[in-house]
Amino acid sequence: MDFLKIILFISLICGLFAELKVPAGACVSKIVNGKLVQVGDCKKDDGSEIARLIKRSRDEKKKAQIKCDVTYKSKCFRVVVYTVLNVTVNDGKVICKSMKYGKPANIYDQKHLKLLLTYLRSLIPAGKTTLSIWTGMEYKNNKLFLSSGEPITIATEDWFPTYPKSDALNTNVAVRVDNDPKTKYQRMSNTPPSWKRNGVICEI
Missing domain, CATH: 3.10.100.10 (Mannose-Binding Protein A, subunit A)
Structure with missing residues (x-):
């Protein structure tokens, strides 16, 4: 059963990386199932990218909640x-x-x-x-x-x-x-x- 879980996990990661194809030198970040997934030339590892993505997500939710006159x-x-x-x-x-x-x-x-x-x-x-x-x-x-x-x-x-x-x-x-x-x-x-x-x- 554990072996099956490992295979499924590897398939999921491979699928994500296949989906997130980026040009050389670029970095794409996404939050998937609550976790930060980065593909490409991503050198920062200080938490700033996930903080930026969370802030953007919150801002978008706030904007969606605002009713326009x-x-x-x-x-x-x-x-x-x-x-x-x-x-x-x-x-x-x-x-x-x-x-x-x-x-x-x-x-x-x-x-x-x-x-x-x-x-x-x-x-x-x-x-x-x-x-x-x-x-x-x-x-x-x-x-x-x-x-x-x-x-x-x-x-x-x-x-x-x-x-x-x-x-x-x-x-x-x-x-x-x-x-x-x-x-x-x-x-x-x-x-x-x-x-x-x-x-x-x-x-x-």
Whole structure:
């Protein structure tokens, strides 16, 4: 019986190594049945690789457990809303980070903005007609930037009337939504980061 177990174990290992064919000089690591299996040129033996794989596995599980309020192009967006205007840009960054929601979000195009506006409209508190939420985008030197610093162009009709402002203090972008989906007094605006909003859109 022990001989049979040894044969089966050797077959399993050979099968794993056959499956994990890698180019010369490369290293592939996997956790199989709770054990680290490495194939190729794997020189580290200090436990750092298994720690990295465990962390990645945990991160993926956490991300899978997070329910997205809006999903767009495989990106997950969560919205944190308060009934009062009490969130500055810095507050928004802290909220997203502390609640494991990543960072204040980008708006990637007109279709994405419309999806967000529809969802935000459903969050307007009873007795209120509007809601204003921070994003992670910035407006500087008459240019709009994603949180990564990459410039992006958004259609004029996606801005609140008379926006964007060219004032150097109006560096951060918020989204305002109205109960009435047809009113022009909603969409994006750029304002000083110290202004207070109802919350923040987070991008995971």
